[in-house]
Amino acid sequence: MIPFVDLKAQYHSIKEEVDAAVLKTLESCAFTLGPEVADFEKLFAAYCNNTHAMGVNNGTSALHLALLAAGVGPGDEVITVPHTFVASAASIYYTGAKIVLCDIDPATYTMDPAALEAAITPRTKAIIPVHLYGQMADMDPIMKIAEKHGLVVLEDAAQAHGAEYNGRRAGSVGHLAGFSFYPGKNLGAAGEGGAVVTSSDEYARRVKMLRDWGAERKYEHVLKGYNMRLEGMQGAVLKVKMKYIEQWTEMRRAAAKRYDDMFAGTGVQTPKQMENRRHVYHLYVIRTPERARWQEELTKKGIQTGIHYPYPVHLLPAYEDLGYKEGQFPHSEKAGKEVLSLPMYPELTGDMQAEVAEAVTALQKSLVHS
Structure with missing residues (x-):
């Protein structure tokens, strides 16, 4: 049998390091966020050639919270593509905004910039180009279109850890990016995980609050937030995997x-x-x-x-x-x-x-x- 993906092979190649990291987290009892997550966030932000990375509980939450941080909500429209995992669209639905679709370039399976421009209306607030299968979308024309119309660009980079476009890393071209660390991804957790990446201090501040009940400090709820924090155990595993x-x-x-x-x-x-x-x-x-x-x-x-x-x-x-x-x-x-x-x-x-x-x-x- 030739498996489609072999997670055991990767685990056994770094077993001692992963096991030690997990045991360290168990001993520390820092099970939600904590120092291992903070260390991983710094490593991952740097890997994406960006400033901030905020760990969340999965890639769908990353897209959802990124949209909310950018102010997307009811009455807005967000454009993405039909050929993608359903999470790209679901994240828009969760904000109360309207999902608008545009077709792909058949050569790359990613957003066709010409189709994107034709889909823009006065209600369009954001664009989610999906970097599919490991290749980034055609970002220069997408960013030009976004700038022309004053739109936010959120990269769906769930399948694109380390991918590049004209020398720029996935997660460093749009205003925000959402990553998934589902186990089968190029960088996979030992369970669920995700991250929002951005260069904006304000977007980062809002995502940090939104993932943790909207609070800047305990019990001081500034925003209507969610329980979408990255677990300490996943941060520890991902921190090990960043070396590889x-x-x-x-x-x-x-x-x-x-x-x-x-x-x-x-x-x-x-x-x-x-x-x-x-x-x-x-x-x-x-x-x-x-x-x-x-x-x-x-x-x-x-x-x-x-x-x-x-x-x-x-x-x-x-x-x-x-x-x-x-x-x-x-x-x-x-x-x-x-x-x-x-x-x-x-x-x-x-x-x-x-x-x-x-x-x-x-x-x-x-x-x-x-």
Whole structure:
């Protein structure tokens, strides 16, 4: 069996350090926020080439609180893309603002700046470009459009730890960014976790209050806040993993290069890394019009795969009330029917990839000759 992701392999590679960090937290009894979280926040802010990082309980909360810190609320509109995990849209819904969608660039699966500009109305308050699969959205035109219309840009960087655009790190280009540390992410906690990153002292102050019941000091509730703090145990684990994030990123990129080389000349539609971007390959996503059959055949051969994501937001039953219809976002809809994620993680070996590539290439040949 070739797993889609192997969390045990990573844990065993740093087991002694992680176990020691967890035991230290247990001994300290600093279970919520605390010194380990504070240390991690400093490391992660620096890694993102930014000023502030505020740990929260998950990536969805990061997006939600970032929007609230930026003043988004009822009567406002926030634009994002349909081809994403539902959290990108849900975070907007939680603020009471209206979700507005625009289509993706089919080459990168990220926000199409031309479609973005067409979606702006007088009520638009913010934009959430999603850095999908490990590659950042086309941020320069997005930021220019935002500046032209006076809009806040919140990077959904849940899949983009360490990704770069024109030499700038994910989390340092927009006004705010939201990260996830879900276990399977490039930087994963031992459970749930997330962070908001920003260069704004005021946004940082508001997020710190919002994650902790809206209080600047205990029992002094300045804002209507939430219980969304990062646990001390997760801060301790993430602090250890910060030592290895770049090593693991380069291992992912090397694995992606091996896949690219193995699929060269086969006709398999592989990910496209744009010249001005550093792709960190949270996922290695190919495309095929016969995805169901391919996934079934690969499963039979002991190769696990994933689909990210089969249903665009506007076609989900939960978001029917947005009023969009099938056909309005053709690139997102087509991607949803064709994308297939192959095994991808730092410890993936060349032999394992060769087995995957051989099976996928055989399926591609059968598709061509059918």
